[in-house]
Amino acid sequence: MHVSRADLPATVIDQYEGRTVDSGGMRIAFESMPAHFPPDESAFKGLPDDRCQCDHWGYLLAGTFRVTYTDGDEETVTAGQAYHLRPDHFVQTLEPVELVELSPVDAHDRTMTVVARNMSAVAS
Secondary structure: OOOOHHHOOOEEEOOEEEEEEEEOOEEEEEEEEOOOOOOOHHHHEOEHHHOEOOOEEEEEEEOEEEEEEOOOOEEEEEOOOEEEEOOOEEEEEOOOEEEEEEEEHHHHHHHHHHHHHHHHHHHO
């Protein structure tokens, strides 16, 4: 399987843009987000601990984001770094980001269903 970002349809939630394809039980996502996105943890309200429960493996092409976990761990990921985000995390961009990320499809679907619902409620 091979695919170009430009060949994938865009999913837009507020100022988030994602283009995804599934292969082998994993979702490959090309994502861009503005600075300070999401604005707070309310996007994940309704998930266990109101945090993302999906593993993510990725590479940050541009920008910086901060990750906080329910156990108190915190890390900052900067452009040019590969990363793994374990469940129970909240990510907020510190500046606009561009990334490529892989996630298990089922867990990603559960998370994005809640995030989309919460972001739609805020936009209404």
